[in-house]
Amino acid sequence: MSQPRDSYPQTSQDNYQDSYQGRQHNGHQDAYTPVPRQGPGGSYRDGIQDSIRQEPRLLAAGPDAGWARHLDTFGQWEPQAAGPGLLEVLAESGLTGRGGAAFETWRKATATAGTGRKGLFAARPVVIANGAEGEPLSFKDRTLLAHAPHLVIDGLIALAAALGQTGGRTSSQTSAGGTSMYVYAPAASLPRVKQALGERPGGKKIRVVQAPETFISGESSAVVNMIENGTALPTDQRRRLSESGLNGRPTLVVNVETLAQVALIARYGAQWFRQAGTATDPGTRLVSMSGPAFTRDVVLEVPGGVQLSAVLKEAGMDPGSLSAVLVGGYHGRWVRPADLALTPAGAPGRAVRPGAGVIHALDLQTCGIQATARILNYLAGQSARQCGPCMFGLPAMASVLNRIAGGETNPRLSSELDRLGRLVSGRGACRHPEGTTGMVSSALEVFAADFRAHLSGYCTVPGGVAA
Numbered sequence: 001m002s003q004p005r006d007s008y009p010q011t012s013q014d015n016y017q018d019s020y021q022g023r024q025h026n027g028h029q030d031a032y033t034p035v036p037r038q039g040p041g042g043s044y045r046d047g048i049q050d051s052i053r054q055e056p057r058l059l060a061a062g063p064d065a066g067w068a069r070h071l072d073t074f075g076q077w078e079p080q081a082a083g084p085g086l087l088e089v090l091a092e093s094g095l096t097g098r099g100g101a102a103f104e105t106w107r108k109a110t111a112t113a114g115t116g117r118k119g120l121f122a123a124r125p126v127v128i129a130n131g132a133e134g135e136p137l138s139f140k141d142r143t144l145l146a147h148a149p150h151l152v153i154d155g156l157i158a159l160a161a162a163l164g165q166t167g168g169r170t171s172s173q174t175s176a177g178g179t180s181m182y183v184y185a186p187a188a189s190l191p192r193v194k195q196a197l198g199e200r201p202g203g204k205k206i207r208v209v210q211a212p213e214t215f216i217s218g219e220s221s222a223v224v225n226m227i228e229n230g231t232a233l234p235t236d237q238r239r240r241l242s243e244s245g246l247n248g249r250p251t252l253v254v255n256v257e258t259l260a261q262v263a264l265i266a267r268y269g270a271q272w273f274r275q276a277g278t279a280t281d282p283g284t285r286l287v288s289m290s291g292p293a294f295t296r297d298v299v300l301e302v303p304g305g306v307q308l309s310a311v312l313k314e315a316g317m318d319p320g321s322l323s324a325v326l327v328g329g330y331h332g333r334w335v336r337p338a339d340l341a342l343t344p345a346g347a348p349g350r351a352v353r354p355g356a357g358v359i360h361a362l363d364l365q366t367c368g369i370q371a372t373a374r375i376l377n378y379l380a381g382q383s384a385r386q387c388g389p390c391m392f393g394l395p396a397m398a399s400v401l402n403r404i405a406g407g408e409t410n411p412r413l414s415s416e417l418d419r420l421g422r423l424v425s426g427r428g429a430c431r432h433p434e435g436t437t438g439m440v441s442s443a444l445e446v447f448a449a450d451f452r453a454h455l456s457g458y459c460t461v462p463g464g465v466a467a
């Protein structure tokens with residue numbers, strides 16, 4: 001049996017500086033050339049969707065951009081002046097959430113804008129910038145908060161102002177319409193966020209809350225619970241935050257990368273945004289790239305609908321030298337690095353969903369079953385122990401997979417793993433069991449030959465022996 005890699009489960013503790021430098025380390029520092037200032041509707045770059053070589057948008061201001069460089073790169077702009085029209089522009093842009101679910105941003109915002117009490121005692125909405133990265137393989141949000149915090153804050157204020165001025169609410173154009181604003185982020189990101197809030201006008205109106213470093217701390221209802229009562233635990237999926245979220249107010253929890261995209265769209269327009277990516281997956285997204293196959297973790301900005309193999313090559317990887325790629329993180333799917341588009345909008349078999357933009361490449365020297373077992377062990381330990389199927393089912397699955405990974409040759413173990421997965425999936429207060437079983441089921445598919453080998457007493461990894 002091959003030796004477990006020390007890097008599993010990855011914690012991606014590389015700080016944002018490492019990630020940024022890692023990008024340069026791989027020889028692609030050109031991609032961080034500052035973007036020229038453009039007016040709304042201005043052309044950004046011709047034919048960009050044909051190329052993986054995406055010029056930077058989100059990280060255009062370069063490393064550690066302060067307030068002055070932010071304005072110098074993106075231009076003077078007052079996000080609090082964004083009106084309800086912003087929601088229409090977002091609809092035209094086709095922006096989807098970059099936190100994992102890929103839900104249309106305008107639809108989610110509109111649902112929040114249209115609820116709550118109206119009139120004199122109107123319930124003022126709440127907008128929360130969600131920078132929690134409980135996913136151990138994700139580090140693109142902390143990279144963004146480190147290098148482009150002002151873009152995130154711009155998007156937060158613009159969206160808050162748009163919500164504050166819809167649904168019959170009125171407000172001054174110099175405020176966010178009474179909407180409360182929060183930035184929720186892990187401890188490592190807070191100093192940079194606070195520094196950014198301190199150096200811009202009106203920044204002190206935005207409250208900052210520390211996100212715990214747990215896998216589920218970024219789940220929307222867990223975010224609201226953490227701010228409300230200090231416990232980052234999910235609540236019943238039927239609770240609609242858009243109607244009754246933080247302290248009973250209509251609440252919108254938005255991933256920080258999504259907010260940075262909102263800021264760019266509000267500045268430059270929907271058509272500008274659509275000049276990158278495809279018609280069904282417009283714009284760009286950040287991806288966190290890691291794994292035993294990488295010498296260093298990196299963050300890339302890639303166009304929507306790009307081929308996965310092109311992204312791997314851009315990061316300096318030869319797809320032919322990989323055994324599999326985990327796309328979407330611990331709740332994602334294992335795939336072969338074949339011709340698959342990286343998009344939430346593609347047909348099954350031709351596309352793989354990026355989730356929160358995680359790409360984890362496995363080299364030919366690492367056993368996929370052992371890698372999956374280590375991830376499942378981690379996920380089983382991350383259950384909030386509120387729901388039986390999650391609390392007992394995930395450890396049971398982990399136990400079976402560990403037996404297979406360890407070389408036990410009982411032929412029933414594979415089907416037992418599959419059976420447990422079907423029992424657990426979809427039976428929790430949050431998507432943790434479903435996401436976990438989806439990842440395991442993709443391992444059963446992609447590593448089918450490896451499972452057969454393990455159950456026959458050997459491992460397909462060179463030098464590996466299962467029993």
Ligand code: SF4
Pocket residue numbers: 216234235382383384385386387388390391427428429430431432433
């Ligand atoms: S499904 Fe699991 S992680 Fe989600 S709330 Fe229930 S116990 Fe917690």
